[in-house]
Amino acid sequence: MRKLINREKLVNNNETILRKENLVIDTEAQQNSAEQLVKRILPDHYKFFDLKISNDVSEDYFIIKDAGEKISLEANNPVSIASALNWYLKYYCNCHISWNGNQLNLPGTLPKVGKTISHKAAFDLRYYLNYCTFSYSMVWWDWERWEKEIDWMALNGINITLALIGQEAVWQNALRRLGVKEENIFKFLPGPAFLAWGWLGNFDGWGGPTTQNWINDQKELQFKILARLRELNITPILQAFIGRVPECLKKKFPEAKIDQLPGWYGYEGVYFLDPSDPLFKKLNKIFIEEQTKLYGNDHYFAGDVFHEIESPLTGGDYLSSIYKGIQEGLLYADNKAKWVLQSWTIRDENIDALDENHVIILDLYCDSEPKWKKTNAFHGHPWVWCIINNFGGRTGLGGRLKHVAKELNKAVKSDEKGKLIGVGLAPEGIGNNAVLYDMLTEMNWNNEIENVDEWVTNFSKRRYGIESENTKNAWLKLLDSVYTGPKAYPPLESVICALPSLEINKAGSNGCTELYYDNSILIESFESLTKEIRKLSGEITFVHDCVDITRQIGANTANIIYEKIVVAYKSKNVESFKKLTGLFLNIINDLDEVLNSRESFSLSKWINDSKRKAKNEEDLKLYEWNARRQITLWSSPEIGEFHDYANKQWGGLLRDYYLPRWENFFVRLNGSLENSHDFNQDEFRNDMLKFAVEWSDKKELPKNGKQPDSIELAVKFVDRYKNIIESLQLMI
Structure with a gap:
């Protein structure tokens, strides 16, 4: 009908x-x-x-x-x-x-x-995804994995989502229409693991040049993704043309207003076509036409202006003209278009330049830094209340459950909420802390969750399929520890993943290694949970959580031991220094063994997934390099902002990448103690950068022997280290 x-x-x-x-x-x-x-x-x-x-x-x-x-x-x-x-x-x-x-x-x-x-439904829109998710979590996915994710979206009420797979084909077709040579097209397109920051307008070409096989495969994958999204009535948001163009267009159109923007954290600046130039509308129309030929048109387009970079000129009037010009160009190509903007870098004074009937603003970081309160609810423009909760696809447990529930309820009830039309999930990486996303998506149907303790108790029942005081107590302890924070950019990091030094407070940019809860509570949670081993050892969710909590206990314990190591070194206590550093290295080795027992916590899955995408040796070399570089050095050695930004506590990665750095560090520190000379951090850093570059170029994975049962390994690990903090007091 x-x-x-x-x-x-x-x-x-x-x-x-x-x-x-x-x-x-x-x-x-x-x-x-x-x-x-x-x-x-x-x-x-x-x-x-x-x-x-x-x-x-x-x-x-x-x-x-x-x-x-x-x-x-x-x-x-x-x-x-x-x-x-x-x-x-x-x-x-x-x-x-x-x-x-x-x-x-x-x-x-x-x-x-x-x-x-x-x-x-409490909200018209239930939004999903972040540009970065496509690189940190989804880059190597095949259709089987995407099919599961789209079903997950529907089950959780998501009805509008970013859909950025296959953008390379759009750009290739659009630039071909302009007569751009293939070599310049490939120079423009980033490598597979770094595409998000190309579409955000941060750089050209990094991690590339990509291959035609990649472009073709992603295009075919996007056909399937979009077909399924539309079947289920989930609206896909495609890419808008924001003005970023290849450098070669400056020579091809010398009269056009094409300027090179300031570089993003040390990368070479991209080229930007001013929306006031007549060429802008022409290119915009070509881009949308080519995108529509490939992928259809649902009239929702995403794109940010000067994402985390400075504009060519300053001043509110100039920026307002840019926003207005981009929107007008979009409407010239599609008069039904709605521009979906992230609040991350939007300027308050420029919002009024936008036609509110053709824009939706995503207030990305309402779990920590809501912008709607500072902008008079975006001056009456439609907006969506979102959380991020994950930066860099990092693996730590964390999320402010009670805070999120309270703040969303307050926003909905506020007389100053303006045109709040939706709720959204915008994590940079997914796969962990499912409890937070489960709660937030449910709030679309269960308008208020006032008693989060009760909700989490029910979550523990369905997570494992049994009603148990043990699992209930385990989750309530998690709620009162890891799920109270952090206040900094989540999730909590471990010093294991940081470049070794004597002054670590984070592993990657915007991260934090400072514990905001008592690690003993996490151990109590684990022990309560594992009282149900007999009943639940066959449940995949139970095994996952046992390993994940063990990972967090180990990561936290390493943070605590590190602080003791620094004290021992500075006090020149050689005996304690050797005992503590030995213990620290043992934790990395033992934790690696636990994590390698589960594929979902392993480096090998990430690398092998990238290899499965390859059709020839050229693909294989490019994909594996992208996979390795993103989770370690990220950028070039000279651009330190992103080193270890996407750090992961994965089996294989701990032993093969992080462990050698710490072993080298401790050898040098010990030498400085025994020989009474200063430790040279700069020299060490330079050597570790060389190590990181070499690691990116590696081809072999660390070999794993047959692993015992994951839960057995987890219990063994916690039993071994749970009393370690008390015993440390005797060492200093």
Whole structure:
């Protein structure tokens, strides 16, 4: 059945978003999409669900009720149906679907719901992804992995997402239309692991030149991604043309206003075409036309202006003209376009230059630095309340659960919220701290979560599929420790991943190694959780969490020992220095063994995933170099801002990359103590930069023997080191 509908969307206490659209709703196609999703999630139980897609597009909703021997899920689109399924699985079957594995131990007969369950969406938009996620987490994904992620989006109510895979093909086609030579196109495009910062306008070509195989493969992957997103009624946000152009266009169009921008943290500056130049609208139109030919057009476009770099000129009027010109150029190419802007670098005084009917502002970092409070809710422009919670795809546990729940509730209730139209997840990396994202996405349907302790207790039940005081206590301890912070850029880092020195307070830029909770609470959480080993040793979520908590305990313990090492060195206590450094190195080795027992915590998965993308030796060399360089040196040796920014506590990486740095460091410090000479940090740093460059060029992975059981290794590790802090007091 197809029905043509004209609508005026109402959200947020009857605030009107002026967005009248003619929508063609193919309910039969949506019904089929929803049925296929349920079948993918529950291949043995999908027949027990009766699905119904309604023609109601006034607001997103779902209804769950008993229907004889089946469970009826009614909603207005496939995302809402998926949300209904997830709600039923969570609250009636104690099941859980996450990045870390699924716990889907359903009974033979599905539980009845009794009273009809009905929920309406609190937000018009439920946004997902960050530019950086495509590089830090998704760069090596194949369609099988993307299919799971898109299902996860739907299950969690996501209805609009960045969709940036395959942009290289758009640029290639657009620049070919302008007569740009292939060598200049490839010089312009960054390597696979650094594409995000090309699309953000930070640099050209770093990590490249890419290969035609990569361009073709990503294009084909994007076809599948977009088809599935649209089937499920998830709106993809494609790339906007913001003005970044290849250097060669300055020579090709010498009269055009093309300026080289200041460099991004030491990279060579990119070239920017001023929107006031007539060439801007021409290129904009070509870019959108070529993108539309390949990927269609849903009228949502992302792109930031002067992302983390200075503009060619200063002054509010100039910048306002840039914002206005870019938006006008976008509307010239597509008069229905909506520009989706990150608040990360937007200037307050420039917001009013934008047509509010054609812009949406993502307030990215509301979990720590909300901008809506400082900008009068973006001067009345539509905006989305987002969290980041992860920088660099780092692996630490953390997230401010109670703070996030409280702040979102406050924003929704605020008389000064303006046109708050959505909630969003914008992490730079994904795969950890699932509890935070689970809670935030649920707040779209469960408008207020006032008792976070109670919510986390329920989370612990469905995470493992059992009701247990032990698992409950474990998670409440996590809530009161790791999930109270950090206040700095999350997640907490370990000194293990930092370039060794005597003055470490972070591993990567914006990071922090300072513990904000008592590590003994984390040990208590682990011991409480592992009391259920007999029941849960076969549950993937349980095994993952045991390893993850062990990783955090080990990382924290290393931080504590490091502080003692510095004291011993400065006090010239050679005996204590040797004992402590030996202990520190043992922790790295032992933790590496634990982490290598799980593929999801291993360097080998990251590297092997990159290799699987390759079709020939040229691909293989490029992809592996990109994979290795991003998680270590990131940039060139001369650009220190990004060294270890994307650090990872992974098995194989600890032993093969971080351990040699610390061994070298301790040998030099010990030599300075025994021979009474100063330690030369600059010399050491230069040597380690050479080591990092060589490591990026390596081809072999560290060999792993057959690993024992992950939980056995984790328990062994914690038992060995849990009392280490007390014993340290006797060493100094």
